[in-house]
Amino acid sequence: MPACPLLLLVVSASQAEKSVCRLRADPENPQLSMDGDIMLGGIFSFHSRWKDRQETYMHKPLPLQCTSLNFRGFQFAQAMLFALEEINNSTELLPGISLGYKIYDACGSIARGVRVALALANGNEDVSAPSEAPCARPAQVQAIMGESSSSPSMAIATVIGPFHMPLVSHFATCAYLSDKTKYPSFLRTIPSDYYQSRALAQLVKHFGWTWVGAIRTNDDYGNDGMATFTETAQQLGICLEYSVAFFRTDPPDKIQKIIDIIKASTSKVIITFLSHMDMDVLIHELSNHNLTGYQWVGTEGWIFDSQTASMDRHHILDGAIGLFIPQAHVSGMRDFILDVKPLNSSSNELFTEFWETLFSCKFKQSNSSARNQRECTGHEDVNKVQNSFTDMSLMPIFNNVYKGVYAVAHALHNILSCNKTSNNKVQLDPFTILQHIRNIKFQTKEGDKVYFNENGDPAAKYEIINWQPTKNGIVDFVTVGLHDTSLPADKQLTLQNKPFIWAQNSQQVPLSVCSEKCSPGTRKVLQKGKPVCCYDCLSCAEGEISNITDSITCVRCHPEFWSNEKRDACVKKEAEFLSYEEIMGALLTAASLFGTCMTAVVAFIFFRYRQTPVVRANNSELSFLLLFSLTLCFLCSLTFIGQPSEWSCMLRHTAFGITFVLCISCVLGKTIVVLMAFRATLPGIIICILWLTISPPFPFKDLKTFKDKIILECALGSAVGFWAVLGYIGLLSMLCFILAFLARKLPDNFNEAKFITFSMLIFCAVWITFIPAYVSSPGKFSVAVEIFAILASSFGLLICIFIPKCYIILLKPERNTKKNMMVRGAPKSS
Known part of the structure; x- marks a missing residue:
């Protein structure tokens, strides 16, 4: 595998020497190593920081000086060694073949991670090579376990990807790493942040938090994870008040700006995509400002980390919730991790620093700058200390390391089984190993199913963790729910029936919205x-x-x-129409009935005294016909009262038209000749018949006149028909009025011209006034106006024409004689 050019190797050749590949840079030696038939590499961060130096490029840069010992890196390395020891002792998996290892410290640095990855691929020693293939040889290791962080993993995967060397990470969750075109040899035993980010957004939505702040690590893990969260949050109606990024090596003033942003914010929920190392830095600053009262929502990077919890002395994170890998238990792993004495075999500065930090002591020969510490004996008991190294809260992550090592071992076992060879020094092809790891499916002794999808990712399942402080001040990480992406979308998030503790030890879900919910209405x-x-x-x-x-x-x-x-x-809507029950309807009904009764009384009087000169002198037949038509006029007004129906709508307007035409025709007949009463009525009847035939009136719901009421009325159907009837009545009325007016001064005593003139004057005045009042009146009032016009004009005709005669008949019988009717110039009888 031609990997030497990546390490800046130089080929020096002479006629007397073979071609030799020499490493131009300083060699990189592993912190932990053991020989074996097949070698595996490991890259973990035994330190979390490094000293930043400004290079002048006037001389060769010094090696990176790592600081801030990180116990997590040791735990991950111990988990790898535990798996290797189990496999080497197994009689079923890789029998007769031993697995060795080379483990390097990446210090959380991307550059150093790439450097040690190349050292694992190529080795550090000079290589003699035949002239036909200079600097070509098999890889030093067959697979690499690590790194813990996403950004170093992306850089390492980019470098070793073209050579198909498998890189199996236990804690690098960045979604970008699922892209097999960029990272073809990367696999992981922890789910992608693509699923965690979406699950986190669904969790935030579930609790009704729509106005949140966001803080992320300024690397690929934080930036990519927060980008996916933001996209999903926007789809769910969640808004970010602010979104800020920092890295643990940033200057203090940048972190102070983040503190100021939090103080000035109105949101009470803070979403974090932070590694535990960055969270520790943030917690330190928050504690200095006593910034409490916020609901923290975290990722697997810190939510289950007891070291972070122990640093939170001001209880700023109490009540925090977040997502973590489901709990796991691997028998014997805890005891193996805590058995640190085998690490002493490395006999290097790393072990000294580790031991001094673990037991807070100092060796005599140590170069440590720590003062006022007791002397280390080398026989300290790890079971008597309590710190982040002895904490096993990250056992699910240790289990991921364990599963990753076993995945490589199963792939090697399958390859060797297929080759049916017992040659322990068999040359293995990394590409073949990679293909077998991708397709591996097995079950650990604890029952965990291990497999990878087409992107090299495992199935995504998370536990929902709630930080619940106990009476002794220790945080209890309580599992309160589960999020399983393999289930349907509406069933992925499930919460257990357990009490939650929220910020400031409240049992009420905190409220974090920019605006209160808008109520119905x-x-x-x-x-x-x-x-x-x-x-x-x-x-x-x-x-x-x-x-x-x-x-x-x-x-x-x-x-x-x-x-x-x-x-x-x-x-x-309330239906409104002119009904009999309301006062206006009752009064109009009473007026109509009163008019009918009054007409009936007049008719009775006329019939009783039909042989008297007053009745006989003015064409008694037309008088009775006129009384009959007036009765119909009074009664037709009743058809306008009550809820409109199809028959009542057709009846009311046609009855009104015909009865009034008949009535005015009778009056006109009294003025001219009897025959005119029937001839003048016929056109009115014809108009009504045409109206009913072509477009009759019909019930109609007026929804526009009043916003909150329905006006039930009769639509005219054909407005032409209505106004034609009304116009014809008006024409007859005007003709009758003109003729009566011209005959009002005739000398005979029995002439009715004066009374007819006066009655027609009233009639015309009523109906002329009716038109604007009818048009402008809304709803049932237009009906009332029409009824009033009918009644008023009917009463006008009845009173003006018949009441004077009834007065003579009943009260002045001495004037009801034929002689009195024939005397010229005598007082008028009518």
Whole structure:
């Protein structure tokens, strides 16, 4: 595998020497190593920081000086060694073949991670090579376990990917690493952040937090994870008030700016995509400002880390919730990890630093700058100390290291089984190993199923963790739910029936919104220049409702319905029509019946005294016909009262038209000749018949005149028919009025011209006034106006024409004689 050029090797050749590949840079020696038939590499961060130096490039840069011992790196390395020891002692997996290892410290540095990865691939020693293939030889290791962080893993995977060397990470969760075109040899035993970010957004949405802040590590893990969270959050209606990034090596003023942003914010929930090392830095600053009262939501990077919990002396993170890998138990691993004495075989500065930090002591020969510490004996008991190294809260991650080593071992076992060879020094091809690891499927002794999908990722399942402080001040990591991406979307998130502890030890879910929820009856209106989560609640307009919380629109009610006072429901409009029950309807009904009775009394009087000169002198036949038509006029007004129906609508207007035409025709007949009464009535009847035939009146619901009422009325059908009837009545009335007016001064005593003139004057005045009043009156009042016009004109005719005669008949019988009727110049009888 031609990997030497990547390490800046130089080939020096002479006629007397063979070609030799020499490493130009300083060699990189592993911190932990053991020989074996097949070698595996390991890259873990035994330190979390390094001293930053400004290089002048005037001389060769010094090696990276790592600082801040990180016990987690040792735990991960011990988990790898535990798996290797189990495999080497197994009689079923790789029998007769021993697995060795070379483990390097990456110090959390991307550059150093790449450097040690190349050292694992190529080795450090000079290599003699035949001239036909200079600097070509098999890889030093067959697979690499690590790194813990995403950014170093991406850099390492980019470098070793073209050579198909498997890189199996236990804690690098960045979603970018699922891209097999860029990282073809990368696999992991921890789910991708693509799933964690979406699960975190769903968790935030579940608790109703729509206005949140966000803090992330300024690397690929934090930036990519937060980008996916932000995208999903926007889809779920969640807004970020701020989103800031920092790295643990940033200057203090940059971290101070983040503190200032948190103080100035209004959101009470903070989403974090931070590694535990960055979270420790942030917690230190938050403690200095006593910044409490915020609900923290975290990722697997720190949410289950007891070291972070132990640093939170001001209980800033109490009540925090987040996602973590499901709990796991591997028998014997805890005891193996805590058995640190075999590490002493390395006999290097790393072990000395580790031992001194673990037991807070100092060896005599140590170069440590620590003062006032007791002397280390080398026989200290790890079971008597309590710190992050002895804490086993990250056992699920240790289990991921364990599963990764076993995945490589099973792949090697399958390859060797297929080759059916017992040659322990068999030359293995990394590409073949990679293909076998991708397709591996097995079950650990604890029952965990291990396999990888097409992107080199395992199935995504998370436990929901809640930080619940105990009475002795120690945080209890309580599992309160589960998120399983293999389930349908609506069933992925499940919460257990356990009590939650929230920020400041509250048992009430904290509220974090930019604007309060809009209650039913209102709609959301965005505030100008602000995110969609910031809005005002405006009441729905009349006739519109919203019956859900946080509605963005109001829905208009059906035309027959209207909004209630709260604007959260449509109620059926009140139907309004001129009814007999209401006062106005009752009064008009009484007037109509009174007019009918009055007409009947007059008719009875005329019939009783039909042989008297007053009755006989003015064409008694027309008088009775006129009384009959007046009776119909009074009664037809009753058809206008009550709820309109199809028959009542057709009856009321045609009855009105025909009866009034007949009535005016009779009056006209009294003025001219009897025959005119029937001839003048015929056109009115014809107009009504045509009206009913072509476009008759019909019941109609007026939904526009009043917003909150339905007016039940009779539509005219054909407006031409209505106005034609009304116009014809008006024509007859005017003709009758003119003729009566011309004959009003005739000398005979029995002439009715004066009374007919006066009655027609009243009739015309009523109906001329009726037109504007009818057009301008809304709803049932237009019906009342029409009834009033009918009654008024009917009473006008009845009183003006017949009451004077009844007066003579009943009260002045001495004037009811033929002689009195024939005397010229005598007082008029009518």
